[in-house]
Amino acid sequence: MLGEATFIQIVRDERETLMGKIREQLDKHRADATCASCHAKIDPAGFALESFDVIGGQRDRYRAVRDKDDPEPVAPRGDIDPFININFKLGRPVDPSGSLPDERKFGGVTDLQALLVADKTLLLKNLAEQLTVYSTGRAVVYSDREAIAGILGHTQKQGGGIRTLLHEIVKSDLFQTR
Secondary structure, three states: OOOHHHHHHHHHHHHHHHOOOHHHHHHHHHOOHHHHHHHHHHHHHHHHHOOEOOOOOEOOEEEEEEOOOOOOOOOOOOOOEOOOOEEEEEEEEOOOOEEOOOOOEEOOHHHHHHHHHOOHHHHHHHHHHHHHHHHHOOOOOHHHHHHHHHHHHHHHHOOOOHHHHHHHHHHOHHHHOO
């Protein structure tokens, strides 16, 4: 039978093993063909956003639960609540790098942002479709593609701004007749 000290060491070792191994776990998951197609699209953004913690703070390293007797110092912002007696230590470094499905590589969230805004037409089209979904309360369907193309054309002729895009959506039949 394991003693309490041995059990605590096993749990601590297990935490250290799991911490920072997100990519390895996702690699195993992506090996399944039914999972791989979706993960090819969602993982790049997820990897870039690993540089933010659960409340949106920038981080360079993961946090790990720190036991009271752990000699490592408490991590910055590590004291959550003195009444629940949980604090953290710094764990493995975060790796926010990745590559998009078209194999373009990025080193972090700023690089990913630059890659995503490089194609302004695609970005404007996506924004138009999402705003149309929001404003009409229904999904954009195949038969809406001409109306969306018209909205994009009018918006681009006027400089491509968000205000113009909103005006064009509101003036469109998609918005007016739904």
